[in-house]
Amino acid sequence: MGKDAAPKRVKGTGVKFVYETLRDEILALDLQPGAVLDESSLAERFSMSRSPVREAIVRLSAGDLVVTLxxxxxxxxxxxxxSFPKYVEALDIAQRMNTRLAAELRSDLDLRTIARRQKEFVTAVGKGEHLAMSETNMLFHMAIAHAGRNPYLAAFYERLLNQGRRMLHLHFAYLEQGSEEVLLTDEHDEMLAAIRDRDVARADALAHAHTRQFRDNFMQFMKQNYLKDAELVALGPAA
Structure with a gap:
């Protein structure tokens, strides 16, 4: 092969590129809910055959980001x-259980990991990058879940967090419309402190309050921008 020959694309990288590009556009709401994903148009856009595009769409479907009509x-x-109230109900249970377990079972290494993830989130907030904010927010909460040492609860929690990332973007948008500068950074710091202190009851209460803040702000954003008569379904008080 001559030295000037174009390098071959490593097998599978095309799928990865298409998947990650479309995933980020969906999560950032650049591709709006209901937007049609046409294989031929996408293949032309990415300058590749339809096969990697089709496989990327299958991966997006597995992550509940696209649906076939x-x-x-x-x-x-x-x-x-x-169905948002039911989603929040499940998220609240998963968030509280994983955070309680982390407060009880965390190691010093877990604390360092959670603290590092929190710093990454604070950096993303400072830059105002919503996609980075939702990614680092999820990594922060998953560091807590891994500290809880229950892979079944952690896997359930991760799926819920992934499903909620587009809603989290709207949550961020609502907070930025208001006058308050603080997003979720203070709440994260408080959760980390409770886990560090092994204060299970406080960790549980903070996790519950964290879910309620997300729920209330998301519903308020939707009422102001899309839903004029949406009802706000309340969660019960913290246990």
């Missing part, structure tokens, strides 16, 4: 506001 067209998954 009865006419076999693929669209960006809708944000189902009607």
């Amino acid at each position: 009865s006419n076999r067209s693929t669209v960006v998954a809708p944000i189902d506001v009607q």
Whole structure:
């Protein structure tokens, strides 16, 4: 092979590139809910065959980011506001259980990892980058989940966090519309402190309050921007 020959793309990298590009555009709401994903158009856009595009779409479907309709067209998954209270109910349980376990079982290494993830989140908040904010927010909470030493609860929690990342973008947007500068950084610091102190009850209460803040702000954003008569379904008080 001559030295001037174009390098071959490593097998699978095309799929990874298409998947990560579309995933980020969906999470950042650049690709709106309901937008059609046409394989031919995407193949032309990415200058590759339809096969890697098709595989990337399959991966997006596995992550609940796209859905296939009865006419076999693929669209960006809708944000189902009607089922949001049930989603928050599940998120609240998972968040509280994982945070309680972390407060009880965490190691010094876990604390360092959680603290590092929190610094990464604070940096993303400072830059105002929503995609980075949602990514580092998830990594912070998953560091807590891993400290809880229950892989089943951690896996359930991770799926919920992934499903909620687009809603988190709207949450950030609502907070930025207001006059308060603080987003979630103070709450994260308090959760880290409770875990460090092995204060299980406080960790549980903070995790519950964290979910309620997300729920209330998201619903308020939707009411102001999309839903004029949306009802706010309340969670019960912290245990």
